[in-house]
Amino acid sequence: MAQEEVNKAITGEYNLGFEIDIEQDTVPPGLNDDVIKFISAKKDEPEWMLELRLKAYHKWLEMEEPDWGKLTYEKIDYNSISYFSAPKQAPESLDEVDPKILEAYEKLGIPLEEQKQLQGIAVDAVVDSVSVKTTYSEELKKHGVIFCSISDAIKDYPELVKKYMFSVVPMTDNYFAALNSxxxxxxxxxxxxKGVRCPMELSTYFRINALNTGQFERTLIVADEGSYVSYNEGCSAPTRDENQLHAAVVELVAMKDAEIKYSTIQNWYPGDEEGKGGIYNFVTKRGICEGDNSKISWTQVETGSSITWKYPSCVLKGDNSVGEFYSVAVTTLAQQADTGTKMIHLGKNTSSTIISKGISAMKGQNTYRGLVKIGAKAEGARNFSECDSLLIGSQCGAHTFPYLESKDSIGQVEHEATTTKISDEQLFYLRQRGINEEDAVSMIVHGFCKEVFSQLPMEYAVEARALLELTLEGSVG
Amino acid sequence: MSKVLEIKDLKAKIGNKDILKGLNLDLEEGKVHAIMGPNGAGKSTLSKAIVGHYDVEVTDGEIIYKGKNIVDEEPEERALDGIFLSFQNPVEIPGVNNAYFLRTAVNARRKHLGKPELNAAEFLRAMKADVAELGMKPELINRSLNEGFSGGEKKRNEILQMMMLEPDVVILDEIDSGLDIDALRAVSEGINKMKDGKRSFLVITHYSRILDYIEPDYIHVLKDGQIVHTGGSELVEQLEKEGYSSFEEK
Structure with a gap:
């Protein structure tokens, strides 16, 4: 297939690119103490929260934006961003939800009603910055599970929030985390x-909606002793011309014998062929395996955003705790991703697994950056890392930066890395059996990602497959 | 006698090297044709040219299949129309389930022929029967395509695909290489069962061993990019005694 055709096919209209017109309640662009007070007041927050926010803001002012990522983008003007927008009224039931929002979900293939009824997933849907709907919370309440917006949690469960917020990602952890804080x-x-196995998959869909408004989510998941939860996060955003900043923070805490499985599908607007208009995605995700025998598993399928800077990490503090990172990152058009993980082994006999699959097409640049750190007391620690890159075409790039820090040779670390170009011989083999070129590419790519997809909850895996197909449509070189 | 494939004055190169230099060959419906020749004569290039492999550039001549010149057709079009190549070295494709792949291929072909597609249960039933017949390990159908297969397992897998796809012209490129005697027998039986008086076979081989199992109707000697001699199975004996040097180039 000619390169031109390929480019045409791949840049076909971004099919989730539409906008909703909702009455916004937005502060003017720029950031200062007043804006932070406005946000806090708007959310009816207690004084202690405002104080923490202001503290973070002043720390942030002294910090510098990191530039060590293998990423090229124009400097962000933080004063051109509006830091608050929310639909005016928070509805009580689905009937009160703006029909345009419901329509938007419909277009995304995630109608709330259907999800409630068919999938048994409780959905805390975020349109812009305020939660408009939380479902299934009654059912969850029966099991003692708390699943609510972080704003509600600050008001309703201040002790839990005070105890755990900033405990995994300190407010000054990094520039973007400080801004988010x-x-x-x-x-x-x-x-x-304690001891509760969450009766359903929990899921939040995010949607960036208001023009020129950065989105700063904050997620905190605490799994007490012997509990289990699987949490799914999926995103999409409408087409726009200005770059949008997104700087989320996710903190996970797993106590003794607890397990948290966190899955992400990210398909925000990737920008055009020159990278114009895409989302800037600077995310800090970290979990701590606080107690013995605990487990945290990150699975991510990253196909969107023009810039991705993201390293979901695990601090393996408890003895025998387990950390996992499964990732598929796709960069096409002019997308750039610098993503990977950190596995910090502190406890004895801790083990971690890293499976990273990078796919690059067109002018996409894909970097894996991972750190495995074995602490002085982490006797018997084990890590297995596998980082594979698949190149489609000749203009794209793949880079791998694995770092290992181990003071003593008390741990066992295995690292494998491969870079393959999608093989002409593989493509030909499938075509000789009557499978057309597009389907053949998709079959090879899915095969490449299989280890990661198999970690996703079933409905989510189906969604991921479809998304991957859409993203790589026509990318045969 | 109707001809299913006519190759007329075919010239082809790989890179800058001329390999086929005006090759003529007719394949008759329902017959087994063997192509024999020394290394470097152009045997594999011929098979690649017929299926439209990207390595081979056809510079002149025609390949007429079912009355139509297919030189410019895409590989998948030729495949859907019933040309099947059993590869000399089948490639491994990690993560692609063998059964899933084959069902996709079989249904693509059935759709092309206007036949209803097979559902998973129908397909598995048919596949399992063929797997048993070939003496393949049943677990191979749920493994990644050819990944970690032994040489013999790969060749059996090729024949399995042939049986399921029911092609009209079967090209077997060095099907006997890397096979032990049991595998050779199983593979040959699979091929022989597929002879139905309509399906044609082109058996490309360096050694005559396979021809003890798959009896050819015609033997063509390929030397330096041309067919230099055509005869019956009696040629095998002559080749074994005298070697290829006894066949002069035209």
């Missing part, structure tokens, strides 16, 4: 009590 507008809070 100052201005986060909403997000999700989950608490699973």
């Amino acid at each position: 100052a201005v986060f507008t909403d997000g999700t809070f989950v608490y699973i009590p």
Whole structure:
């Protein structure tokens, strides 16, 4: 297929690119103490939260934007961003939800009603910055599970929030985390009590909606002793011309014998062929395996955004705790991704697995950056890392930066890395059996991602497959 | 006698090297044609040219299949129309389930022929029967395509695909290479069962061993990019005694 045709096919209209016109309640662009006070007041927050926000803001002012990522983008003007927008009224039931929002969900293939009835998934849907709808919370309440917006949690469960917020990602952890700590507008809070296996998959769909408004989610999940929860996060955003900043923070805490499975599908607007208009995605995700025998598993399928800067990490503090990172990152058009993980082994006999699959097409640049750190007391620690890259065409790039820090040779670390170009011989083999070129590419790519997809909950895996197909449509070189 | 494939004055190169230099060959419906020749004569290039492999550039001549010149057709079009190549070295495709792949291929072909597609249960039933017949390990159908297969398992898998796809012209490129005697027998039986008086076979081989199992109707000697001699199965003996040097180029 000619390169021109390929480019045409791949840049076909971004099919989730539409806008909703909702009455917004937005602060003017720029950031100062007043804006932070406005956000806090708007959310009816207690004084202690405002103080923390202001503290984070002043720390942030002294910090510098990191530039070590293998990413090229124009400097962000933080004063051109509006830091708050929310639909005016928070509805009580689905009937009160703006029909345009419901329509938007419909277009995304995630009608709330259907999900409630068919999938048994409780959905805390975020349109822009305020949660408009939380479902299934009654059912969850029976099990003592708390699943609500972080704003509600600050008011209703201040002790839990005070105890755990900033405990995994300190407010000054990094530039973007500090910014988020100052201005986060909403997000999700989950608490699973001792010994409870959460009766359903929890899921939040995000949607960036207001023009020129950065979105700063904050998520906190605490799994108490012996509990289990699986949490799914999926995103999409409408087409627009200005770059949108997104700087989320996710904190996970797993106590003794607890397990948290966190899955992400990210398909925000990737920008055009020159990278114009896409989302800037600077995310800090970290979990701590606080107690013995606990487990945290990150699975991500990243196909969107023009810039991705994201390293979901695990601090393996408890003895025998387990950290996992499964990732598929796709960069096409002019997308750039610098993503990977950190596995910090502190406890004895801790183990971690890293499976990273990078797919690059067109002018996409894909970087894996991972750190495995074995602490001095982490006797018997084990890590297995596998980082594979698949190149489609000749203009794209793949880069791998694995770092290992181990003071003593008390741990066992295995690292494998491969870079393959989608093989002409593989393509030909499938075509000789009557499978057309597009389907053949998709079959090979799905095969490449299989280890990661198999980690996703079933409905989610189906969604991921479809998304991957759409993203790579026509990308045969 | 009707001809299913007519190759007329075919010239082809790989890179800058001329390999086929005006090759003529007719394949008769329902017959087994063997192509024999020394290394480097152009045997594999011929098979690649017929299926439209990207390595081979056809510079002149025609390949007429079912009355139509297919030189410019895409590989998948030729495949859907019933040309099947059993690869000399089948490639491994990690993560692609063998059964899933084959069902996709079979249904693509059935759709092309206007036949109803097979559902998963129908397909598996048919596949399992063929797997048993070939003496393949049943677990291979749920493994990744050819990944970690032994040489013999790969060749059996090729024949399995042939049986399921029911092609009209079967090209077997060095099907006997890397096969032990049991595998050779199983593979040959699979091929022989597929002879139905309509389906044609082009058996490309360096050694005559396979021809003890798959009896050819015609033997063509390929030397330096041309067919230099055509005869019956009696040629096998002559080749074994005298080697290829006894056949002069035209």
